Amino acid sequence: MSCRRSRGVVLQRCELTYGAESSAPEAVAVAVEGSSLTVTAVAAGTAMVTVTATDPDGLSAAQSAEVTVEAGSIFRDDFDTNASRNNWTLYNVDFRVVDGVLRLSGTHSQFLGSADHVLETQATEWVLTTRLARSATDEPVLVYWRTGHDRFSLFRLAILDFSDGDNWWLAVWDEQADGYQGISQFAGNSDAIAEPGEFMEISFSHQNGEFALTAGDTELFRLSSAGRIGGVRLGDMVDRVVEIWLGVGANGERGLFDWVDLTGTGIAAEEASGSAPPGVEFLPRTKDPDRMRLGAPAEVPLSGKNR
Known part of the structure; x- marks a missing residue:
């Protein structure tokens, strides 16, 4: 059926696509079914969504609108009271909140201690931030997160004065190497790493194709998600x-x-149970000297020696 027009006005109903x-x-993301438009938030960002209507004669009209997806709060704990x-x-730690600050103390003679939170909603395009302090240069403070990746399943940041002069170290757990x-x-080593008690x-963060770590206002690294480690794309590891x-x-x-905060785009969480992180034996102050560099985009094998 053709659409009759007079001076651009449709006089007969058209079957538009x-x-x-x-x-x-x-x-x-956008999808059309019949005359219904579905717009789905995938990650934080802005997109121009354009809808086009076409009649049987091939004439068309389009209309556009800007759509912004903002990162939402996934989890936050301000440690206001011991209700936190x-x-x-808890694994090998004493958990006490004093004056709005969580004080974690290791309770095992050999194993690292940790407090674990399994997310009810997982996050992509995420930012994980915490305000923390260590009590002494030879006592590490640690932040871990599980990635959901089959091989590179966990990252661990250690703030500690290591024997090689470094004062921060982000390591990744390799399920194949079991270490x-x-x-x-x-x-x-960065001056942005605060002194004990400060x-x-x-x-x-992993946003817009980049993986980054900052201390205060200082960027410790920012790397492209396209880099590969042990045959695996970095972006897939930290997604x-x-x-x-x-x-x-x-x-x-x-x-x-003082607090911990995770923002991002929420996605449904698979059923999971919490556990202590792997590699909880005493954290040595000596790191593997043969650490490899991240390949971008070439593949670079890992050293496989850090445990």
């Missing part, structure tokens, strides 16, 4: 946050946490 396009499908204890499962792996870009904000741990050393070593 519709299409839609998103300028940034990684942030906003209900948010965490933590070291990558040269994931360690260093609080600082530590922030990890989501499934579980969070806050940790300390063994045998009375302490860490202080």
Whole structure:
């Protein structure tokens, strides 16, 4: 059936077909079924969504609108009272909130201690931030998160004065090697790492194709998600946050946490049960000297020696 027009006005009902396009499908996805448009938030970002209507004669009209997806709050604990204890499962630690600050103390003579929170809603395009302090240069304070990746399942940041002069080290747990792996870009010494007893904000993020770590206002690294480690794309390793741990050393070593906050695009969480992070034996101050560099985009094997 043709559509009769007079001076651009449709005089007879037309059977129109519709299409839609998103300028940034990684942030906003669109789908059309009949005359119904579905817009789905995929990740934080902005996209121009264009809808086109076409009549049987091939004439068409389009209309566009800007759609913004903002990162939402996934989890936050301000440690206002000891009621925060209900948010965490404890492994080899004493958990006490004093004046709005969580004081974690290791209770085992050999094993690291941690407080574990399994997320009810997992996060992509995420930012994980905590305000923390260590109690002494030889006592580590730790932040872990589980990635959901089959092989590289967990990252662990250790704030500690290591024997090689570094004062921070981000290691990744390799299920194939059954140990933590070291990558040269994931360690260093920075004046932004606060002295014992002084609080600082530590922030990890995976957004817009980049993986970054900052201490206060100082960027410790920012890497493309296209880099590969052991045959695996970095972006696939850090795509989501499934579980969070806050940790300390063994045998009375302490860490202080003012708050922890995770924002991002929420996705349905698969059923999961919490556990202590792997590799909880005493954290040595000596790291593997043969750490490899992240390949971008070439594949680079991991050293396989850090445990």
